[in-house]
Amino acid sequence: MPSVRSRIALNEDEIAEYLETQRTVIMVTHNHDGYPHVVPMWFSMLDGLIHMHTYKRSQKVVNIERDPRGAILIEDGDTYNELRGVYIRGNFEVMDDQDLCYRIGLKSAAKYQGATEDQAGEAVRLAVRKRVAIVFRPDKTSSWDHRRI
Numbered sequence: 001m002p003s004v005r006s007r008i009a010l011n012e013d014e015i016a017e018y019l020e021t022q023r024t025v026i027m028v029t030h031n032h033d034g035y036p037h038v039v040p041m042w043f044s045m046l047d048g049l050i051h052m053h054t055y056k057r058s059q060k061v062v063n064i065e066r067d068p069r070g071a072i073l074i075e076d077g078d079t080y081n082e083l084r085g086v087y088i089r090g091n092f093e094v095m096d097d098q099d100l101c102y103r104i105g106l107k108s109a110a111k112y113q114g115a116t117e118d119q120a121g122e123a124v125r126l127a128v129r130k131r132v133a134i135v136f137r138p139d140k141t142s143s144w145d146h147r148r149i
Contacts, residue, residue, distance in 0.1 A: 010143035015086055018143075019074065020045050023112070026073040027052070029063035029092065037063055044107035050136040053101045053128055061132060064092040072136055083146040090138040101128035 010018060024040050031037040037059060043052045050072060054060060064070070068091040075085030105124035109115040 004149065008144045008146060008148050010084075010086070010145055014145075015141065015143055016045075016048070018084070018086060019050065022074045022076070024074070025050060025052075026075075027060065027092075028071040028073070029060050030067045030069065031059070031063055032066065042108055042112060044104050044111060046103060046107065049138075051100070051104045051107075052134045052136075053104045053131040054134060055130055056096070056132050060134070061094055064094050064134065068092050070136075077146065081146050081149060083144065085144055087142045088136070088138045089140045090136055093135045093137060095133040095135060097133055098128060100133040101131050104128075104133055 023042065025043045027039050027041045029037045039060060041052045041054070043050050045051070069089075070092050071087065071089045073085065073087050075083065077083035077085075102124060105128050106117050106120065109120035109124055113120070
């Protein structure tokens with residue numbers, strides 16, 4: 001008989017679909033004192049990876065430059081039998097790449113505001129001027145969907 005753990009785990013396609021449809025990721029980096037630095041972030045999926053952009057001097061960027069290891073959590077559900085989520089350990093990479101920030105911004109404008117490049121392109125270009133891209137590269141993934149219990 002399969003374990004409960006194996007019954008509730010999402011397969012790779014289900015994880016990819018779940019990540020594509022969710023709105024907020026909880027991002028965890030290591031602060032200078034060793035404690036976790038935990039922040040909610042909007043994100044976009046590009047080339048199968050989680051991408052975000054943020055200010056170059058933000059605490060999360062400082063943390064990643066010191067230690068790229070971290071984790072992300074995406075979850076939903078209001079009751080125990082509705083809980084779903086994906087937890088991923090991995091490494092963050094900071095990229096000072098305005099074209100990538102623009103791509104992330106356009107995808108985010110479409111995802112969060114329903115805007116096209118024609119509608120949002122100029123505003124996105126202005127918004128990302130002082131930003132860097134953060135790409136999350138996964139090492140180990142855990143997932144659950146309690147609706148299967």
